[in-house]
Amino acid sequence: MTTQLEEKREEKVESDVTPLLSVEALDAGYDQSQILRGVNMVIPPNSVVSLLGRNGVGKTTTLKVLMGLLPSTAGKIVLDGRELGKMKPELRARRGIGYVPQGRDIFPNMTVWDNLKVSISIHGKSASNRLEEVYELFPVLKEMLGRKGGVLSGGQQQQLAIGRALLTSPKLLVLDEPTEGIQPSIIDQIEDAIHYLKKTYDMSILLVEQYLDFAKSVSDQFYIMDRGTMLTGGAIEGLSEELITRHLTV
């Protein structure tokens, strides 16, 4: 039996960890329509956190604000103790956030190698050091180095996008629905890659997902959004059937 004291102690341990990222009371929207309302989120170091929620609740919008692609109208984002403020996306990338947008966003007319080289040209030696590791995680990339990005399957493009982000040695890797529209064998490889990254590197992953089995398999914690606010969250073991039915299934 857990005593109240033990519970208190556990709470304390958790709050003692300085978060890698904290999002506080964030508001944002498009033109006249406000989408995010007071969004809060904490990502501890060395953890995988899933951001869950039905279609259109504001998950991608949250990531866009985090990446500096959309301005916030209130609230703050703190990475590694530093407030990001109005920092440009490129600088956020240099500060250690690697972003794989929904629908991937590789350069379809450039070869796989040239796509990867974009990261190498920006991040230099540390990026080229990681190349072999990326090939090991996603062997198909090495086989297809000379092919145009656009001829790859959806899953291969997703692997290319993740590989390219990994070359930047991010402290925080942000993935927006990496399993969307992808065949199961590649989903398994991405799952393995996340497990490997978690074990191997000092990094955290923020994952937006609708595929719950995948999210449960890789995550330590979850958050659930609805209509632009953060409803609840916690350790992934606490993602109950009740929460799923109430907030996630259609």
Ligand SMILES: Nc1ncnc2c1ncn2[C@@H]1O[C@H](COP(=O)(O)OP(=O)(O)OP(=O)(O)O)[C@@H](O)[C@H]1O
């Ligand atoms: N560029 C835009 N201009 C205006 N409204 C937008 C824009 N992008 C998104 N929205 C609106 O903002 C709301 C939140 O969208 P968002 O893309 O953040 O949802 P989401 O949770 O990522 O959904 P999904 O699971 O479908 O990807 C939706 O009502 C959407 O229609």
Ligand SMILES: [Mg+2]
């Ligand atoms: Mg989205």
